[in-house]
Amino acid sequence: MALAEWIWMNGECVKYADAKVHVTTHAIHYGSSVFEGIRAYATAQGTAVFRLKEHTRRLMHSAKIMRIEMPYTEDQINEAIIETISRNGHDSCYIRPIAFRGAHPNGIQGLEGRTSPVDVAIITMNWGRYLGQEAIEQGVDVQISSWRRMSPGSLTPMGKIGGQYVNSQYITMEARDNGFTEGIALDHTGMVSEGAGENIFVIIEGEVYTPSTGSSILRGITRDSALTILKDLDIPVRYEAVSREMLYIADEIFFTGTAAEITPIRSVDRVKVGIGSRGAITKAVQDAFFGITSGAQPDKYNWLTPVR
Numbered sequence: 665m666a667l668a669e670w671i672w673m674n675g676e677c678v679k680y681a682d683a684k685v686h687v688t689t690h691a692i693h694y695g696s697s698v699f700e701g702i703r704a705y706a707t708a709q710g711t712a713v714f715r716l717k718e719h720t721r722r723l724m725h726s727a728k729i730m731r732i733e734m735p736y737t738e739d740q741i742n743e744a745i746i747e748t749i750s751r752n753g754h755d756s757c758y759i760r761p762i763a764f765r766g767a768h769p770n771g772i773q774g775l776e777g778r779t780s781p782v783d784v785a786i787i788t789m790n791w792g793r794y795l796g797q798e799a800i801e802q803g804v805d806v807q808i809s810s811w812r813r814m815s816p817g818s819l820t821p822m823g824k825i826g827g828q829y830v831n832s833q834y835i836t837m838e839a840r841d842n843g844f845t846e847g848i849a850l851d852h853t854g855m856v857s858e859g860a861g862e863n864i865f866v867i868i869e870g871e872v873y874t875p876s877t878g879s880s881i882l883r884g885i886t887r888d889s890a891l892t893i894l895k896d897l898d899i900p901v902r903y904e905a906v907s908r909e910m911l912y913i914a915d916e917i918f919f920t921g922t923a924a925e926i927t928p929i930r931s932v933d934r935v936k937v938g939i940g941s942r943g944a945i946t947k948a949v950q951d952a953f954f955g956i957t958s959g960a961q962p963d964k965y966n967w968l969t970p971v972r
């Protein structure tokens with residue numbers, strides 16, 4: 665797959681090979697970065713970014729949590745994202761804005777890091793389905809991880825902060841080593857939190873449950889999109905603590921995430937979910953979601969920002 669030609673870095677587009685940092689960069693040593701994952705879709709009406717404003721807003725929130733002074737406004741980041749996609753000529757792509765504590769002129773600094781400059785970059789790449797097209801239709805096999813999701817009070821689950829993703833890496837590596845597509849982490853109280861990079865919805869006897877922000881989740885933008893779609897479909901959602909055994913007796917479970925989009929889960933710990941294939945509510949949410957992101961249905965929630 666061809667790499668993008670341009671990366672936006674600190675206010676200008678530079679060639680892919682020139683978007684470099686120094687080894688003393690604070691974020692490499694201590695995880696002091698904040699980032700986003702966004703998709704632009706090739707809709708019937710042209711390339712469009714999905715929920716651009718919400719992603720940039722969350723980037724700003726992550727920076728605020730991390731005490732990173734963003735050198736650009738939300739509008740400037742939004743414009744830079746559009747410019748980078750356009751300049752690279754993507755029809756569809758994955759977009760990774762990142763802000764991080766950079767290299768100090770006097771070398772490695774202490775942990776605190778606030779004397780280091782802040783660098784900002786926007787990277788784009790061509791990208792298909794994260795868990796595969798088959799996963800969208802057939803579902804994925806997952807395990808409950810032996811790793812817990814980070815607890816609030818030791819870290820900040822609501823921020824999308826680089827260092828915190830060591831937790832997600834442990835969860836995914838363990839799942840892959842055990843032959844599963846993904847792992848689901850319990851929170852510090854033992855209730856279901858979320859996947860390594862996905863939020864979770866559980867359907868039991870027509871009731872939809874999703875863990876609340878009190879369960880150490882990232883407030884997913886795809887989660888919010890699924891909640892909007894479910895509301896429109898007149899399907900009520902209960903924001904309740906979800907126990908592990910609810911996953912075993914569920915009729916349907918699905919993941920939401922920028923990477924995973926809306927992906928059904930067909931087994932948990934090798935226990936079949938419902939009939940073992942995509943359920944009716946999952947399909948209804950997918951139809952509405954992919955209807956909008958493909959441009960086949962009107963963008964009634966104003967989720968798409970056209971690139972050109």
Ligand SMILES: Cc1ncc(COP(=O)(O)O)c(C=O)c1O
Binds near residue numbers: 860861920
């Ligand atoms: C830990 C975690 N949970 C959930 C999500 C899903 O969030 P979103 O739908 O905004 O991509 C992500 C992806 O960003 C994530 O990294």
